Amino acid sequence: MIELLFPNGIAHYVLGGLFVGLGVLFIYFFTSRIPGASTFLESTLSYVSKKKRFQKYTSSRDWRITFTIGIILGAFIHTIIARPDFFTTEVSTLRLFIGGILVGIGTRIGKGCTSGHGVCGVGSLSKTSFIAVITFLIAAIITAQTVQFFGVMP
């Protein structure tokens, strides 16, 4: 049963999850900031657009870039040390791009993403974040199953 639900084991999932949580907590411990990953999109747009919606993030936009660089480097260092090779996805570029647009729209209108709602919000026992997580999980499951139904792989 366990092998059916978790064909790749669970150890690396648990360990990865602990690291993600510790990364957030580390920043909170030192700075009281609770970082989500999707605010970076809008805060970085404030450098190139005068829109009020983006300009409200000017005070945090510099460290949000630092956070994102950290995420990229952290994954890079782990890849160099522990993965046999660099990774390249089989998912088509067009699918990634269209999915990305919807992710950009949805996370910003919905006030957060998998890290902001899923990790930080649920960790804060926020009812809003619980509802957000259930909403985006259901929408994602239906979409991914539909894509699979029509034979698009992976």
Add this chain to the structure above:
Amino acid sequence: MNLDRAKFHFVVLIGGLIFGAGLSISNMSEPEVVLSFLQFKDFGLIFVMFGAAMVTGIGFQLLPKTIHESVLTKEELGRRVKSFDKKVVIGGTIFGIGWGLSGICPGAAYASLGTGNLPIISAIAGMFVGAYLQTYIRPLVDGGK
């Protein structure tokens, strides 16, 4: 940049490194792994989200009661809870459709780039386009607020 600001960026960078390593360790940086979770082929991703939320949950409960203020910036450690309205459900649904279509969310996309996954740049580019477009969709959702 003064020294305090440099220290601030340094701890954010270290936190980001740990966060990004976690996404690579768990393979959540791979769209294939996210899709196999959403398609019920491997439920392991539950452990990433709930494992991470458990760690932050314990920290968000204990730290405000024990050290009261952040170590570097000496600011009050509180909770940041977002208000609920229909945008949470509408935005969450749009995000979910995008996540289910591509298998990628923002944090995982940045980490994916670090694992050498260059095609993910198109997803990140899409996210910036979406984050820009939402300013035009937002008034339709909440009447300009």
